[in-house]
Amino acid sequence: MILSPLFPSLKYGEDYTQYIPRGHYTKSGALKAYFKSMMWYGRMTFILKGLEPAMARGDTRAAVLLVHAIRSATVNGAPALDAWTGLYSPTAFFVGRSDDLTIFQYGDVIDQVYGSNATLSALANESMLDAFIIEASKLPAPKILGMVIQFTDDEEEATKGMRFMGQRFVPDAFIFRQLIFRNVGT
Amino acid sequence: MLAKSDEIYQSLAGTDWEADALRLVAFFGVGSKLLDDSVQILAMRKHWRMLSWPTSVLPPV
Numbered sequence: 001m002i003l004s005p006l007f008p009s010l011k012y013g014e015d016y017t018q019y020i021p022r023g024h025y026t027k028s029g030a031l032k033a034y035f036k037s038m039m040w041y042g043r044m045t046f047i048l049k050g051l052e053p054a055m056a057r058g059d060t061r062a063a064v065l066l067v068h069a070i071r072s073a074t075v076n077g078a079p080a081l082d083a084w085t086g087l088y089s090p091t092a093f094f095v096g097r098s099d100d101l102t103i104f105q106y107g108d109v110i111d112q113v114y115g116s117n118a119t120l121s122a123l124a125n126e127s128m129l130d131a132f133i134i135e136a137s138k139l140p141a142p143k144i145l146g147m148v149i150q151f152t153d154d155e156e157e158a159t160k161g162m163r164f165m166g167q168r169f170v171p172d173a174f175i176f177r178q179l180i181f182r183n184v185g186t
Numbered sequence: 187m188l189a190k191s192d193e194i195y196q197s198l199a200g201t202d203w204e205a206d207a208l209r210l211v212a213f214f215g216v217g218s219k220l221l222d223d224s225v226q227i228l229a230m231r232k233h234w235r236m237l238s239w240p241t242s243v244l245p246p247v
Contacts, residue, residue: 037218
């Protein structure tokens with residue numbers, strides 16, 4: 001575990017061994033690059049409240065800007081959201097939906113709090129960000145623990161947040177999670 | 187997304203959201219570099235020290 005300079009809200013840092021390509025992703029340079037990039041987008045979390053609230057607030061600012069970016073960007077002349085969906089949907093079909101909060105869930109809360117089609121200057125508003133955090137806190141927490149926390153930490157506060165290409169809800173991982181501490185004794 | 191986040195960062199320069207806008211550039215910068223090492227992220231190098239991050243993580247040009 002090494003602290004991430006980009007995500008200081010991850011109190012215990014990031015496990016960079018997860019970026020070592022494995023399985024069929026080792027078969028070509030392109031697959032290795034795809035694996036590492038998707039791992040980055042799937043693991044790094046824009047924490048909503050977190051164990052370090054001031055840093056998590058910075059994450060949420062960045063997440064709000066990210067949603068604005070993908071809503072306004074284009075890829076080869078088409079909306080970037082379409083490109084994102086084109087990548088997400090097949091993997092959701094084969095592996096499962098995101099267990100983390102997604103750009104669509106954050107987008108819905110942004111529309112609710114700021115109004116639809118909010119401009120960049122309207123989004124960059126600290127008091128509105130407070131309202132956003134309150135509303136986004138009502139969204140579900142991940143069901144599978146996908147990062148390192150202490151056993152004394154509040155799991156929901158420590159882990160709830162948006163991931164660009166979140167970790168998937170895999171039933172066997174969920175079941176296994178129910179069978180280990182804290183759900184059962186040591 | 188890297189270009190768009192850079193555009194957003196430029197728009198928010200001088201505001202309280204500037205540093206986190208730069209973090210977003212860096213987020214897509216890392217993802218882009220992992221996918222294609224030839225990607226250039228000049229804004230990150232230009233403004234890196236604004237965030238007081240260690241020079242050991244300064245991206246190469």
